[in-house]
Amino acid sequence: MKRHFYSIIFKLLIIQYLSVVCLCATVDDFDFFYFVQSWPGSYCDTKRSCCYPKTGKPASDFGIHGLWPNYKDGSYPSNCDPDSVFDRSQISDLKSELQKSWPTLACPSSEGFKFWSHEWIKHGTCSESVFDQHEYFEAGLKLKEKFNLLQILKNAGIKPDDEFYELESISDAIKEATGFTPGIQCNVDSSRNSQLFEIYLCVDTSGTEFIECPLLPKARCDSSVQFPKF
Numbered sequence: 001m002k003r004h005f006y007s008i009i010f011k012l013l014i015i016q017y018l019s020v021v022c023l024c025a026t027v028d029d030f031d032f033f034y035f036v037q038s039w040p041g042s043y044c045d046t047k048r049s050c051c052y053p054k055t056g057k058p059a060s061d062f063g064i065h066g067l068w069p070n071y072k073d074g075s076y077p078s079n080c081d082p083d084s085v086f087d088r089s090q091i092s093d094l095k096s097e098l099q100k101s102w103p104t105l106a107c108p109s110s111e112g113f114k115f116w117s118h119e120w121i122k123h124g125t126c127s128e129s130v131f132d133q134h135e136y137f138e139a140g141l142k143l144k145e146k147f148n149l150l151q152i153l154k155n156a157g158i159k160p161d162d163e164f165y166e167l168e169s170i171s172d173a174i175k176e177a178t179g180f181t182p183g184i185q186c187n188v189d190s191s192r193n194s195q196l197f198e199i200y201l202c203v204d205t206s207g208t209e210f211i212e213c214p215l216l217p218k219a220r221c222d223s224s225v226q227f228p229k230f
């Protein structure tokens with residue numbers, strides 16, 4: 001009888017332990033990714049300015065800012081794994097691709113590891129159920145290759161020439177070419193002109209397929225925005 005009692009207690013403890021483990025495994029889950037690319041001209045011409053990376057001025061192209069796990073309600077997890085350390089040796093094979101497509105513009109000038117470490121620790125660690133560190137950066141690079149945003153805009157007559165363009169025409173051009181409605185963020189240059197800064201596209205939780213955004217970030221743009229030269 002006593003043995004039976006202890007066996008039941010033991011089983012209950014196992015069930016409790018498993019439910020805690022399952023709960024922990026889903027805590028860092030999320031609903032979709034924002035894949036965010038920035039226009040370097042708009043990062044650099046603000047009051048804060050920028051520093052070109054040690055490899056020199058980046059190409060006149062959108063650069064990856066990050067791949068960010070998000071929830072459908074607009075909130076997002078961050079810094080999910082206090083035990084995770086950024087290990088630069090894990091992405092040494094991707095370094096030159098990252099410098100081309102995911103360039104740092106932060107000051108002081110650097111190779112880029114500080115920026116990539118920030119993105120991994122703040123956002124990447126919240127997708128550890130999908131990606132390890134190497135896979136996270138590889139996924140970002142692959143996503144960028146799927147759509148050439150600058151070419152899409154140029155095809156629609158929207159060029160980085162310091163001219164102003166209707167926000168709606170930027171959004172329409174991207175929607176037409178990709179099939180997905182983009183989120184668009186603006187910032188202001190040193191003369192307070194509203195300018196095209198970041199383009200958000202949404203990606204499913206596998207980190208490979210673009211999807212229609214469950215929620216778009218609130219645009220802080222004028223209806224007409226400048227597309228600065230770079």
Ligand code: AMP
Binds near residue numbers: 038066105
């Ligand atoms: P996040 O924390 O991922 O939202 O990114 C914001 C931080 O990343 C800020 O400190 C920005 O200054 C920095 N940041 C954004 N874009 C770049 C870039 N292209 N190069 C370097 N730092 C950047």
